[in-house]
Amino acid sequence: MEEYVFILDLDGTIIGNCYYQSILFNLETIMKKNNIRINVSEKLNMAYKKKNKLLRPYFIHFMTEMKKKFPNSYFYIYTASEKKWANKEIGIIEKQNNIKFNRPIFTRNDCIKKIDNSYSKSINKIIKKKHNNAEILVIDDNDVYIDYPNNIIKCPSYNYTYFEDLWHFINENDVKLPELQKIIIDLRYSDYIAPYSIKYGNMMQKLESYKWLMNKCEMINNSNHTNDLFWKYLTKIIVKKNITSFDKKNVYNINKYLVSK
Numbered sequence: 444m445e446e447y448v449f450i451l452d453l454d455g456t457i458i459g460n461c462y463y464q465s466i467l468f469n470l471e472t473i474m475k476k477n478n479i480r481i482n483v484s485e486k487l488n489m490a491y492k493k494k495n496k497l498l499r500p501y502f503i504h505f506m507t508e509m510k511k512k513f514p515n516s517y518f519y520i521y522t523a524s525e526k527k528w529a530n531k532e533i534g535i536i537e538k539q540n541n542i543k544f545n546r547p548i549f550t551r552n553d554c555i556k557k558i559d560n561s562y563s564k565s566i567n568k569i570i571k572k573k574h575n576n577a578e579i580l581v582i583d584d585n586d587v588y589i590d591y592p593n594n595i596i597k598c599p600s601y602n603y604t605y606f607e608d609l610w611h612f613i614n615e616n617d618v619k620l621p622e623l624q625k626i627i628i629d630l631r632y633s634d635y636i637a638p639y640s641i642k643y644g645n646m647m648q649k650l651e652s653y654k655w656l657m658n659k660c661e662m663i664n665n666s667n668h669t670n671d672l673f674w675k676y677l678t679k680i681i682v683k684k685n686i687t688s689f690d691k692k693n694v695y696n697i698n699k700y701l702v703s704k
Contacts, residue, residue: 446577447513453522455584459603490605491539497605501674508678521549523562580689593691603668610640
């Protein structure tokens with residue numbers, strides 16, 4: 444039976460902007476090192492539920508329909524995200540949405556670092572080991588692959604943001620930790636965290652932080668992404684047009700169809 448291999452990017456392709464979620468993971472890691480327990484699991488689990496749209500709309504529909512059409516199909520994640528975070532995040536996505544990706548998960552360790560500190564990807568290490576004669580379809584929101592150029596679907600970036608007030612997870616005494624202080628300074632500088640904690644600041648500091656939260660919520664505009672239909676359209680063209688080969692011509696036509704939408 445013919446094999447069908449789908450190689451999928453994560454950030455901007457399957458999910459939106461997960462920066463707040465990755466920071467929660469980092470905070471928990473730092474706290475554990477210092478024997479301080481915080482529980483971010485509930486917040487992370489909530490973010491990746493289908494209804495909250497950090498997971499791109501219709502992605503589960505895509506996987507379900509592809510498995511129906513191609514019973515001998517495989518779904519690999521290939522992301523430039525750091526390995527520990529990618530494994531954690533993908534485990535949450537699977538659990539919250541009752542889906543399963545194939546292993547191994549390919550992460551930054553499997554990418555090629557360039558002089559400008561960006562990353563390229565190569566499919567050879569995936570294909571040569573297990574799926575040398577498979578039909579291959581790569582889906583990514585960036586042009587980062589150095590091989591198989593005729594098998595790539597370039598998707599629009601999905602940047603939906605699921606906001607978290609990061610101060611909620613930081614206790615007043617914990618701010619004294621040097622490692623945590625550095626992260627807070629970086630977050631303030633990059634405008635990802637309010638200037639002060641609403642829980643512990645004085646009245647003027649609380650007022651400044653409330654204003655920051657209001658402005659941040661206004662800045663995070665998810666309206667362009669709430670009705671994203673990329674995975675729905677991709678599923679439709681493969682199923683309705685009965686595409687069974689991801690050769691150069693078919694992939695070109697898929698890309699052309701998607702651009703017209």
